[in-house]
Amino acid sequence: MAAKRVLITGAAGFLGSHLCDRFIAEGCHVMGMDNLITGDLKNIEHLFSNERFEFYHHDVSKFVHVPGNLDYILHFASPASPIDYLKIPIQTLKVSSLGTHNLLGLAKAKQARILVASTSEVYGDPLVHPQTEDYWGHVNPIGPRGVYDEAKRFMEAMTMAYHTYHGVETRIVRIFNTYGPRMRLNDGRVLPAFIGQALRGEDLTVFGDGSQTRSFCYVDDLVEGIYRLLLSDYSSPVNVGNPQEITIKEFGEEIIKLTGTAQKMVFHPLPADDPKQRRPDITLAKKILNWEPKIDRAEGLKRTYAYFKTLSPDELHKKEHREFVKK
Numbered sequence: 083m084a085a086k087r088v089l090i091t092g093a094a095g096f097l098g099s100h101l102c103d104r105f106i107a108e109g110c111h112v113m114g115m116d117n118l119i120t121g122d123l124k125n126i127e128h129l130f131s132n133e134r135f136e137f138y139h140h141d142v143s144k145f146v147h148v149p150g151n152l153d154y155i156l157h158f159a160s161p162a163s164p165i166d167y168l169k170i171p172i173q174t175l176k177v178s179s180l181g182t183h184n185l186l187g188l189a190k191a192k193q194a195r196i197l198v199a200s201t202s203e204v205y206g207d208p209l210v211h212p213q214t215e216d217y218w219g220h221v222n223p224i225g226p227r228g229v230y231d232e233a234k235r236f237m238e239a240m241t242m243a244y245h246t247y248h249g250v251e252t253r254i255v256r257i258f259n260t261y262g263p264r265m266r267l268n269d270g271r272v273l274p275a276f277i278g279q280a281l282r283g284e285d286l287t288v289f290g291d292g293s294q295t296r297s298f299c300y301v302d303d304l305v306e307g308i309y310r311l312l313l314s315d316y317s318s319p320v321n322v323g324n325p326q327e328i329t330i331k332e333f334g335e336e337i338i339k340l341t342g343t344a345q346k347m348v349f350h351p352l353p354a355d356d357p358k359q360r361r362p363d364i365t366l367a368k369k370i371l372n373w374e375p376k377i378d379r380a381e382g383l384k385r386t387y388a389y390f391k392t393l394s395p396d397e398l399h400k401k402e403h404r405e406f407v408k409k
């Protein structure tokens with residue numbers, strides 16, 4: 083049987099690059115696409131010598147074409163941290179709206195199955211806890227996270243419309259906080275922020291009083307859940323994440339212990355619309371995908387710390403080096 087041909091957008095990003103690795107390992111032919119605004123070729127450098135891997139430097143908010151047959155599309159292109167949304171709000175809106183439309187059109191033209199990366203942010207600052215897929219959410223459309231949250235909600239609506247109206251085979255994963263090697267050091271997310279600070283000997287910056295909660299999933303578990311969802315026949319949204327919930331203050335304490343540094347935590351104001359609590363209800367994923375996370379935080383953090391320790395002092399001390407273009 084011919085190798086499955088897979089297009090992965092956001093291929094040079096954190097999740098996209100891990101997905102490229104997984105599909106290559108499954109014997110697929112992978113076409114990675116990225117405009118490299120927040121992605122980094124370093125994450126997929128090791129794949130360039132592989133004859134089953136191709137790279138397209140392209141912005142998916144413009145018309146997308148790839149040659150030949152296509153079996154699967156995984157749409158993972160998007161900035162994914164509140165700091166990035168503030169810096170590049172228009173691109174954040176475009177990639178999940180216009181980009182999703184282009185990729186659904188491509189899926190229809192090529193008769194490919196498409197899986198789109200949605201997010202726990204569709205639940206906003208949730209009033210239901212833990213979050214189940216049937217909760218509609220509590221989102222501020224004009225707050226700092228609105229450009230991401232509303233684009234992802236539009237993504238889900240557009241994807242369902244292509245499914246019901248055009249009969250395209252679609253899958254929607256709602257991804258909760260995920261961590262692991264290849265996270266961008268300076269993207270502003272809490273884990274790289276804390277580990278970077280610990281490695282530089284700086285205090286850990288806790289926003290608010292640190293009582294807000296998150297539930298962190300190790301990247302390999304997430305990739306497994308996504309892979310199973312793609313191969314399933316389920317077209318409504320599915321939460322994939324780790325339900326082990328922790329406060330940000332406790333998380334800071336874990337990082338201090340892990341890194342063995344003598345740093346303390348310093349408290350900064352809580353950003354606007356920062357969700358107070360977040361934990362996935364994964365009953366549905368357990369039932370239809372026979373999936374649940376296997377890697378606990380102690381093990382996942384150990385592996386992630388080992389990665390960050392390989393960064394050079396230059397990389398570690400470099401402030402965000404990207405100049406975002408306004409468009």
Ligand code: UDP
Nearest residue numbers: 164270271272273275287288289294330356
């Ligand atoms: N956070 C923090 N210090 C930081 C960065 C983030 O206390 O240096 C907090 C942030 O306010 C939020 C949580 O950590 O409550 C997770 O933030 P992240 O940006 O990683 O993801 P999200 O808020 O989208 O879940």
